[in-house]
Amino acid sequence: MIPKLVFFDLDGTLAESKQPLTDEMAALVARLLAVTDVAIISGGALGQFLKQVVERLPAGAALAHLYLLPTSGAMLYERDKDEWRKVYEERLSEKEADTIATVLREAAAETGLIDFTKPAYGERIEYRGSQVTLSALGQEAPLFLKKEWDPDRAKRRALRENIAERLPEFSVSMGGSTSIDVTKRNIDKAYGLRKLCERLRVNEPDALYVGDELVAGGNDEAVFKTGVETRSVSGPEQTQRLIETLLD
Ligand SMILES: [Mg+2]
Structure with missing residues (x-):
């Protein structure tokens, strides 16, 4: 069974730090978007997500199924016609x-x-x-x-x-x-995951989070506060194999 929603960390998981998705990874993400909702959550700003991920996706990718959570979940963007529409932002003054x-x-x-x-x-x-x-x-x-x-x-x-x-x-x-x-305070990856699960009416255990730092003190640690299932990967190559397994 494919998860109803798959979250990916970006750096170290879908791509090397601040690097664009490889052609292979972009093709796999596009195939996943055709069958389920996909969200990307990372500390970077929106521009970084567009450059590293969105601009790399093949033409015709189902962007309506893609959700972007820049700045570790303090913001959420969804696709609205031809634009990325901000759903919320927990701004610092x-x-x-x-x-x-x-x-x-x-x-x-x-x-x-x-x-x-x-x-x-x-x-x-x-x-x-x-x-x-x-x-x-x-x-x-x-x-x-x-x-x-x-x-x-x-x-x-x-x-x-x-x-x-x-x-x-x-x-x-x-x-x-x-x-x-x-x-x-309390705005972290767990917050972002919960907000999107609520918005899409997905039960947390029906969603999956994939990250390279699902360890104590790691950048994905906050995810353990949620009920979302987790899969730890060592880097983009392992993530590719995981996506292939999900698509099988
Ligand atoms: Mg990472």
Whole structure:
């Protein structure tokens, strides 16, 4: 039985960090869209989803079955005719974003893990409306550098703990391979999953979540708070095999 709704994490699951879907993956996602609803949830902003996923899908893909949850579920977009329509957004005010940015710099200094006086690959702190993201090496850092920065998650764990202690009124989670995401309190992947299940009237156990960090402290950990079924993958290649199994 194919799940009524399949959620995918993006980076490390459907694609390599910030890379576009491969042709093969795009074709598989399109085949899945033909038979069930598909949602993608990740810390990135909407533009990142369009570039990495939507623009890669073959012509004629059933976009009406695709749901996009940028900024870890703090926003939901659905397809309405030829547009992506925002269903909700849990926005942070600019004042809240400023407070968060100050704390991110303090935590970076106190842990000694990020030196803001050194140049970065693009901005280290980005305000994405519903989320503020700290990227240790900068938003545009090359993939190989990101991969070697924190392979055992120890740096992100230390940063996350330090930041969470200073910001008890917000949710603080590990983002991608070098990043920490801050959103409104209790706004996380679990929130996004629940909101979409409710909207589509899908019982949580009839939905499936696929992610590469379904572990304690991992970027997909919040999903365990829901009743959604989970499947852990090691990377895009395993995700492809899983989609093939679902389609069989
Ligand atoms: Mg991931």
